[in-house]
């Protein structure tokens with residue numbers, strides 16, 4: 001059942017009725033299009049990232065409301081260090097500001113503020129804020145927000161292999177005991193179910209080194225909307241489409 005409504009931002013937004021028994025457990029989002037959003041408005045790129053934070057706010061609230069258990073947001077990749085230094089600095093600054101400003105609200109809404117990626121390469125102030133936010137919220141019972149920071153799927157797999165090799169050398173693991181489940185526990189996402197749905201706005205249709213191991217059977221959803229224009233209705237539309245797909249995991253139905 002569709003209800004069309006007018007949005008001054010995105011004409012294609014459609015409100016949909018969702019099946020609350022089939023809400024994806026884990027949604028992962030590549031928050032793309034901030035730069036283009038800013039360029040279209042003749043603004044500096046950092047304004048696009050700032051506007052993207054407003055979308056993060058909306059999406060977390062909606063996920064909590066819908067009962068999504070895990071939300072992973074690709075905020076800074078291992079490749080994003082190639083960007084101009086002023087943009088990298090601005091992103092790090094925005095992260096700190098976000099964690100400081102939003103902490104009370106997120107905590108009040110029972111959100112677990114977690115992260116994946118090698119945060120040891122981030123500025124110390126970012127590391128401290130991330131660790132403190134996690135320690136203070138780890139016992140919350142709402143959506144688990146995984147901020148992917150200095151995250152790369154290949155780096156994650158390599159880091160898992162190194163840790164696994166160490167455990168084999170130290171006699172803590174045997175080669176014969178290895179299987180996909182055992183290896184998954186060496187990834188940053190240990191304990192987190194694989195994403196059911198991966199969303200990428202802004203028109204690009206690629207993974208960009210995101211959750212390479214974990215996305216083996218994820219459903220993908222793309223749209224032309226730039227991240228700052230992405231709304232709760234777009235999230236609901238993505239979930240609606242997901243609910244109307246048949247997941248066969250390589251088998252037959």
Ligand code: FPP
Nearest residue numbers: 031032033034035036049052075094095098
């Ligand atoms: C990709 O768009 C976006 C990023 C690399 C950064 C995303 C960051 C935020 C939304 C805000 C900061 C995050 C937190 C968690 C506070 P792009 O810049 O590549 O856009 P373009 O492809 O249009 O240039």
